[in-house]
Amino acid sequence: xxxxxxxxxxxxxxxxxxxxxxxxxxxxxxxxxxxxxxxxxxxxxxxxxxxxxxxxxxxxxxxxxxxxxxxxxxxxxxxxxxxxxxxxxxxxxxxxxxxxxxxxxxxxxxxxxxxxxxxxxxxxxxxxxxxxxxxxxxxxxxxxxxxxxxxxxxxx
Amino acid sequence: xxxxxxxxxxxxxxxxxxxxxxxxxxxxxxxxxxxxxxxxxxxxxxxxxxxxxxxxxxxxxxxxxxxxxxxxxxxxxxxxxxxxxxxxxxxxxxxxxxxxxxxxxxxxxxxxxxxxxxxxxxxxxxxxxxxxxxxxxxxxxxxxxxxxxxxxxxxxxxxxxxxxxxxxxxxxxxxxxxxxxxxxxxxxxxxxxxxxxxxxxxxxxxxxxxxxxxxxxxxxxxxxxxxxxxxxxxxxxxxxxxxxxxxxxxxxxxxxxxxxxxxxxxxxxxxxxxxxxxxxxxxxxxxxxxxxxxxxxxxxxxxxxxxxxxxxxxxxxxxxxxxxxxxxxxxxxxxxxxxxxxxxxxxxxxxxxxxxxxxxxxxxxxxxxxxxxxxxxxxxxxxxxxxxxxxxxxxxxxxxxxxxxxxxxxxxxxxxxxxxxxxxxxxxxxxxxxxxxxxxxxxxxxxxxxxxxxxxxxxxxxxxxxxxxxxxxxxxxxxxxxxxxxxxxxxxxxxxxxxxxxxxxxxxxxxxxxxxxxxxxxxxxxxxxxxxxxxxxxxxxxxxxxxxxxxxxxxxxxxxxxxxxxxxxxxxxxxxxxxxxxxxxxxxxxxxxxxxxxxxxxxxxxxxxxxxxxxxxxxxxxxxxxxxxxxxxxxxxxxxxxxxxxxxxxx
Numbered sequence: 028x029x030x031x032x033x034x035x036x037x038x039x040x041x042x043x044x045x046x047x048x049x050x051x052x053x054x055x056x057x058x059x060x061x062x063x064x065x066x067x068x069x070x071x072x073x074x075x076x077x078x079x080x081x082x083x084x085x086x087x088x089x090x091x092x093x094x095x096x097x098x099x100x101x102x103x104x105x106x107x108x109x110x111x112x113x114x115x116x117x118x119x120x121x122x123x124x125x126x127x128x129x130x131x132x133x134x135x136x137x138x139x140x141x142x143x144x145x146x147x148x149x150x151x152x153x154x155x156x157x158x159x160x161x162x163x164x165x166x167x168x169x170x171x172x173x174x175x176x177x178x179x180x181x182x183x
Numbered sequence: 184x185x186x187x188x189x190x191x192x193x194x195x196x197x198x199x200x201x202x203x204x205x206x207x208x209x210x211x212x213x214x215x216x217x218x219x220x221x222x223x224x225x226x227x228x229x230x231x232x233x234x235x236x237x238x239x240x241x242x243x244x245x246x247x248x249x250x251x252x253x254x255x256x257x258x259x260x261x262x263x264x265x266x267x268x269x270x271x272x273x274x275x276x277x278x279x280x281x282x283x284x285x286x287x288x289x290x291x292x293x294x295x296x297x298x299x300x301x302x303x304x305x306x307x308x309x310x311x312x313x314x315x316x317x318x319x320x321x322x323x324x325x326x327x328x329x330x331x332x333x334x335x336x337x338x339x340x341x342x343x344x345x346x347x348x349x350x351x352x353x354x355x356x357x358x359x360x361x362x363x364x365x366x367x368x369x370x371x372x373x374x375x376x377x378x379x380x381x382x383x384x385x386x387x388x389x390x391x392x393x394x395x396x397x398x399x400x401x402x403x404x405x406x407x408x409x410x411x412x413x414x415x416x417x418x419x420x421x422x423x424x425x426x427x428x429x430x431x432x433x434x435x436x437x438x439x440x441x442x443x444x445x446x447x448x449x450x451x452x453x454x455x456x457x458x459x460x461x462x463x464x465x466x467x468x469x470x471x472x473x474x475x476x477x478x479x480x481x482x483x484x485x486x487x488x489x490x491x492x493x494x495x496x497x498x499x500x501x502x503x504x505x506x507x508x509x510x511x512x513x514x515x516x517x518x519x520x521x522x523x524x525x526x527x528x529x530x531x532x533x534x535x536x537x538x539x540x541x542x543x544x545x546x547x548x549x550x551x552x553x554x555x556x557x558x559x560x561x562x563x564x565x566x567x568x569x570x571x572x573x574x575x576x577x578x579x580x581x582x583x584x585x586x587x588x589x590x591x592x593x594x595x596x597x598x599x600x601x602x603x604x605x606x607x608x609x610x611x612x613x614x615x616x617x618x619x620x621x622x623x624x625x626x627x628x629x630x631x632x633x634x635x636x637x638x639x640x641x642x643x644x645x646x647x648x649x650x651x652x653x654x655x656x657x658x659x660x661x662x663x664x665x666x667x668x669x670x671x672x673x674x675x676x677x678x679x680x681x682x683x684x685x686x687x688x689x690x691x692x693x694x695x696x697x698x699x700x701x702x703x704x705x706x707x708x709x710x711x712x713x714x715x716x717x718x719x720x721x722x723x724x725x726x727x728x729x730x731x732x733x734x735x736x737x738x739x740x741x742x743x744x745x746x747x748x749x750x751x752x753x754x755x756x757x758x759x760x761x762x763x764x765x766x767x768x769x770x771x772x773x774x775x776x777x778x779x780x781x782x783x784x785x786x787x788x789x790x791x792x793x794x795x796x797x798x799x800x801x802x803x804x805x806x807x808x809x810x811x812x813x814x815x816x817x818x819x820x821x822x823x824x825x826x827x828x829x830x831x832x833x834x
Contacts, residue, residue, distance in 0.1 A: 038524060038525070038527075041527050042535065045535075045536070045539065046539055049539050049540065049543055050543065053543045053546070053547060053576070053580065056547075056575065056576045056579055056580075057547055057550060057551075057572075057576050059575075061551075061554075061568065061572055064568055064569040064570070064571035064572035064575075065566050065567070065568055065569070065572075066566060066567050066569060067564060067565070067566050068564075068565035068566060068567065084569075086567060101703070102703035102784045102790075102792060103701050103702075103703065103792065122701065123701060123779075123781060123792070123794055124781075126761070126762040126763055126764060127761070127762065
C-alpha cells in the first residue's frame with residue numbers, strides 16, 4: 028500500500044467519523060425536538076371518546092357552531108363551540124381571530140388538553156380562502172355524515 | 184383562435200423535447216455528428232414554442248377570455264392589469280406552464296452559452312434537459328391543460344384570491360421558479376458528467392455560474408415570499424415552517440452546499456462524487472417541492488391544487504427522475520477518481536463540514552415536513568409538526584455552521600495550522616463575545632438563546648470583515664489598489680457571508696426582542712410599544728378598484744419626536760368576497776412598528792380591536808438577504824466564469 032492510498036484511507040475515516048457524529052447528534056436532536064412539537068389532529072367526537080392526558084397538544088377541527096359565538100367585555104376574549112355534528116366542544120380563545128372566522132365555517136384551533144374546563148386555544152389557524160375547508164375537517168365531517176355536498180361543488 | 188395556437192405550440196414543444204432527448208443522446212454515444220447537431224436547434228425551437236404557448240395563455244388572461252376554464256376560474260374583468268397578468272402563473276395549470284417555460288428558457292440559454300463546451304458533453308446536457316422537459320409537457324397535456332375550454336362560458340370570472348393580489352406575490356413565483364428550475368441545469372450537467380464519466384475542474388467552473396444564478400433567484404424568491412407573508416398576512420411573522428415554505432427552503436439548503444462543494448472540485452479536484460450527488464439531490468428537492476405544493480398532500484395555506492391524479496403523475500415522474508439519476512450515480516460514481524488530498528484542518532475540511540451541516544439541515548427539514556404523511560400512512564393518526572421542532576433542530580445545526588463559516592475563509596487549502604488560526608482569530612472571537620454581552624444587556628436582557636444568536640451573528644460579521652482586511656492588507660500602503668483588484672468571486676464571498684451575518688442579527692432581534700399588544704382602542708386612545716407612543720386618530724371609508732375598506736389613521740411618535748402617520752386598512756374584496764387586513768408598517772433601521780386593525784367593537788364604529796407589534800431589526804433581515812444576493816451576483820460576474828474565458832481552462 029502506498030502512503031498516498033494510506034492517507035486517503037485515513038482521510039476517509041475522519042470524514043466518516045465526522046459524518047456519523049453529526050448524524051447521530053442530528054437524529055438525537057430530531058427525536059427530542061419532535062416530542063414537544065407534535066400536535067394530534069382530532070374532531071370533537073374523538074376528543075370526547077379518547078382520554079387524552081392533560082397537556083397533550085391537540086389540533087381540534089370542525090365547524091363553528093351556529094349562534095355559539097360570544098365576546099367578553101374586554102373585547103378580545105372569544106367563546107365559541109366547535110362541532111362535528113355528533114359532538115360539540117366549547118372553546119375559549121384570547122387573541123386575534125383570522126379574517127375568515129365565521130359561524131358555520133370550518134375551523135382548526137390549536138391548544139393543550141385541560142380536562143377541567145373548556146378547550147383553551149392558543150391559536151386559531153388562519154385559512155386563506157372563503158371556500159377553503161381544511162382537509163382534515165372535510166374528512167371528519169364526511170365520517171360523521173354531516174358533510175354537505177353542495178359545499179363541495181361550490182368550491183370550484 | 185389564439186388559445187388554440189397556444190395549445191398547439193405546446194404539443195409541438197413536447198414533440199421537440201422528445202426528439203431532443205433521444206436522437207442527440209444516441210448520437211453522442213455513437214459519435215454521430217449529424218444526430219448531435221439536432222440538440223441546439225431543438226432547444227431553441229422548444230423555447231420558441233413554449234413562449235408562444237405561454238404568451239397565448241397570458242393573452243387570454245389579459246383580454247379576460249372566460250371561455251377558457253382556467254381564466255374563468257382565476258380572473259375577473261375588474262382586476263387591475265398587473266394581477267390579470269400575474270394570474271397567468273397564479274394558478275395550478277398556469278404555474279406549471281410557467282415552470283415549463285422557464286425550463287425551456289434555461290435550455291436555450293445552455294444551448295447558447297455552452298456552445299464552447301466539449302461537443303459530446305454539451306449534447307448530453309441538452310438531452311437531459313429535454314428529458315426533464317418532456318415529463319412536464321406530458322404532465323401539462325395529460326393532466327392539467329391550461330387551455331381547456333368551457334361551454335357555456337360564464338360572463339364573469341371567479342376572481343383571484345385577494346391575498347394573492349399583491350405586487351410582492353406577483354413577482355414571488357417567477358423568482359422562485361427561476362431558482363427551482365435553474366437547478367435543472369446543474370442536474371443536467373451532473374447527469375451528463377456521469378454518462379460521460381468525467382468530472383474535473385473545468386466541469387466545476389461550468390456548473391458554478393448556473394448554480395449561483397439559481398441560488399440568487401431562489402434566495403430572492405424565498406425572501407420575497409417571506410416578506411409578503413410578513414406584511415400581507417398581518418400576523419407580524421415572517422417564517423412559519425409551513426410545508427410550502429419548507430419545500431422551497433430544502434433545495435436552497437442543498438444548493439448552498441453545492442455552491443461550496445463545487446469550489447472544492449474546481450480548486451482541489453476532489454469531492455467530485457459528493458458534488459454530483461448534491462446536484463442530483465438539489466434538483467430532486469425542487470421537484471419534491473413541486474410535488475408538495477401541487478399535489479396538495481400536505482395541508483397548507485398555499486395548496487391550490489388537490490387532485491390525486493396529478494399527484495400520482497408527479498409521484499411517478501419523481502420516481503423516474505430521482506430514482507434513475509441515483510441509479511446512474513451508483514453505477515458510475517466509482518469512475519470519478521478523487522484528486523487532491525487534504526488534512527483534517529484545512530479549507531477543504533471546513534467546506535466539508537459546511538456541506539455536512541447543510542445536508543443534515545435539509546434532511547431535518549424534510550423529515551419534519553414529511554413525517555405527518557408517514558404517520559398518517561402508518562397509523563392513520565393525523566398530526567402536525569410545529570415550529571418548535573424546526574426552530575430547535577434547525578437552530579442547533581445552524582450555530583456550528585455559522586461558527587465554521589467564520590473560520591473557513593481564513594483557513595488555507597490542503598493543510599492549515601490550527602494554532603495559527605486560533606491566535607489570529609482569538610481577538611475577533613473575544614470582541615464578538617464582548618459586543619454580544621454589551622448589546623444583550625443594553626437591550627434589557629432576554630432569553631439566553633437570544634444572546635447566543637447575537638454572539639454568533641457578530642462573530643460572523645467581524646470574522647468576515649477581519650478576513651477581508653487581512654486579505655487586502657488594509658493597513659499597509661497600496662491597500663486601495665488591492666481592494667479594487669480583488670477577484671470578484673472573493674468579493675462575492677465576503678458579501679454573501681456578511682449578508683448572512685446581518686440577516687442573523689435581524690432574525691435574533693425580531694424573534695427575541697419583539698413586542699406585541701392587542702387592545703380595544705377608541706379615538707384618541709394612546710398605547711406605548713417599543714418606545715413609540717401610538718395614538719388612534721380616526722377611521723374613514725375607502726373605495727378601491729375591486730374592494731371597499733375601512734382605513735384607520737394612527738400617529739406614532741418616539742421620544743416626543745415628529746409624529747409619523749400609519750394607515751392600516753380592513754378590506755373587503757368583491758370577487759371573491761373576502762375580508763383581508765392590510766397592515767401599516769413604519770420601517771426604521773432599529774425596528775418596525777406594525778399596526779393592524781380588526782373589527783369595530785361597538786355600533787358607533789369609534790372603538791376598534793387593534794393589534795400592534797414592534798419588530799426590532801426587522802429590516803436587517805431583508806437587508807441582509809439583499810446583501811447575500813448582491814454577493815452572489817458579484818461572484819457571478821467574475822471573469823473566470825465567462826464562457827469565453829473557459830477555453831484556456833480546457834485540456
